Structures are given as structure tokens and as C-alpha cells.
Amino acid sequence: MHIRSLNWGFKAELMKAKVKYFNEYASFVDAHTIQLKKANGDLQTKTADKIVVAVGGRPSYPDIPGAREFGITSDDIFSMQKPPGKTLVVGASYVALECAGFLVAHGFDTTVMVRSILLRGFDQDMANLIGEHMSMYHTKFINGATPKSLTRESEDGPITVTWQDSEGEKSDTYDTVLFAIGRYAVTEGLNCANAGVQAESNGKFKCNEQDQTNVENIFAIGDVLHGRLELTPVAIRAGGLLAQ
Incomplete structure (x- = not known):
């Protein structure tokens, strides 16, 4: 509307x-x-x-298994027919941080997956302050991580996200996975x-x-x-x- x-x-x-x-x-x-x-x-x-x-x-999708089948973008978040629940936001752009910020403000468990640095191309002192501020207000961050795949065992079941970081391969489950990796x-x-x-x-x-x-x-x-x-x-x- x-x-x-x-x-x-x-x-x-x-x-x-x-x-x-x-x-x-x-x-x-x-x-x-x-x-x-x-x-x-x-x-x-x-x-x-x-x-x-x-x-x-x-918005772009990463070229990984399950991204388009089970993930959404910032274009979709406002037209969801049910609450997003536990959400993973993949990306470090201002779109990623804006989406994560308002999801946390609405009480949703939200994690941001960052491959390298926040807000590339912007002043990094300010970018780091924004990250610290968001962490203080309960936004979680997974740093230095690259998503590898998304899978889902049932239509209404949680989405399993597998990623790679410096410690190896890891995974967790989310209700919604939002990609904000660029356009x-x-x-x-x-x-x-x-x-x-x-x-x-x-x-x-x-x-x-x-x-x-x-x-x-x-x-x-x-x-x-x-x-x-x-x-x-x-x-x-x-x-x-x-x-x-």
C-alpha cells in the first residue's frame, strides 16, 4: 500500500x-x-x-544451492504473509543493516552474516560505530563468513544454512533468510x-x-x-x- x-x-x-x-x-x-x-x-x-x-x-542472489528456493530479498520482506521469526540477514550493505535493525526493533531474533566489513565504501569509523550500536541492541553478527547452501526438509520447516568461516564449516536453522548482498x-x-x-x-x-x-x-x-x-x-x- x-x-x-x-x-x-x-x-x-x-x-x-x-x-x-x-x-x-x-x-x-x-x-x-x-x-x-x-x-x-x-x-x-x-x-x-x-x-x-x-x-x-x-536485489541479487548468491550463486549457492537453495538461495532462490528458500531465501528472500528486501523486495519481499514487506509482503510476507506471516511474521519472519528467527531471521538471518546475509550481507553488510546499508540495506542489510536497515532490515536487521527494524526486525530487531519488532522483537525478532535477527543475525547478520558479514563476509568482510560493514558498509564497504563508507567511512569505516562510522560503520564500526553502527555495528557496535546494533550489537548493543541485540543484533547478532557472524563475521568473516560466506554462505554455502540453504536446505529445508519440509515446506513449513526451518531453513538450514551452512556457511564457511575461518574455523571451518558451520550451520544453523532459521525461519527466514534474507539476502542483501547487492543489486x-x-x-x-x-x-x-x-x-x-x-x-x-x-x-x-x-x-x-x-x-x-x-x-x-x-x-x-x-x-x-x-x-x-x-x-x-x-x-x-x-x-x-x-x-x-
Whole structure:
């Protein structure tokens, strides 16, 4: 409900600003032409002098047995039909810590599995303070660990998570396993090659300081940028500067 209300608010703001909105799938025909596809298959094309790619990203799953079958991501946690119970959050991103924080605040037994350090790319003095603060308020941490597999003996039974750390292989059971290990850019269906836009192996674009891709008239903002902070305020500010 909250997400739907946000979407409606954004659409209303676009209408107020007299921005045309197309609820359709987009892909490049060339550097100045976009093909739009409706849900019923109808096609149309639009041309533009400049194009901005801001398709965002989706949560990633680790390539381990049982991850997709038994794990969830931050996209799923708010639509669960029952309480998460004892939860393992895999990852050390701000998304991982945010999810762990509100689960603990709601009284759920929550553990965070960290492969190396908290909040990579952020100030580590602050990151360590955040970790200490969370520990003080009963968030548990498994440090230096990498998950190896998830198994479940019955549909409603607990999930057994096996991981590797410096002491060897270990395991424990959880009611919910939430992966927050990063996000991938949803650029695969954009046919970027048609426009000459070069993407990294993770689907993201390398841009200059003006958020310009290797194609002069095509720009990118938000989670599709390679090597930039994946933060909403950063993307909003970048969009505002680009519009100006």
C-alpha cells in the first residue's frame, strides 16, 4: 500500500510538471530512438535529442544451492504473509543493516552474516560505530563468513544454512533468510548495443562527472551507474542537476 501511494504521488507530480508518462517497456532502436512496448504487445517509437537511463536495480542472489528456493530479498520482506521469526540477514550493505535493525526493533531474533566489513565504501569509523550500536541492541553478527547452501526438509520447516568461516564449516536453522548482498542493474532488455552504449559485466554504465555514458547524448543516473553510491538522495540530486 505504501509503495502504491508513492507511485501515485510520483505520477501526480509528473502530470503537474506536464511530463508525459508512458507505462511501457523501453528499449533502444538507436542513440536517439526508443521503442515502447505495452503489456498487450502494441509498439510505438519515440525520438529524443537526449536520453536518460534511470531503470534502477533489483536485489541479487548468491550463486549457492537453495538461495532462490528458500531465501528472500528486501523486495519481499514487506509482503510476507506471516511474521519472519528467527531471521538471518546475509550481507553488510546499508540495506542489510536497515532490515536487521527494524526486525530487531519488532522483537525478532535477527543475525547478520558479514563476509568482510560493514558498509564497504563508507567511512569505516562510522560503520564500526553502527555495528557496535546494533550489537548493543541485540543484533547478532557472524563475521568473516560466506554462505554455502540453504536446505529445508519440509515446506513449513526451518531453513538450514551452512556457511564457511575461518574455523571451518558451520550451520544453523532459521525461519527466514534474507539476502542483501547487492543489486544488479536491470539494463539487460534495453538493447544498449543498438545505441552504442557500453555496459560493464554487471549491466551498469561507466559515466563521466556529468553522468554521461560513452555515447554523447545518453546519460545515466541512480543504481545503473558503475562505481557510484547506490543511494536515493544521490540519485535525486543527480537527476536535478542533470535537468538543470
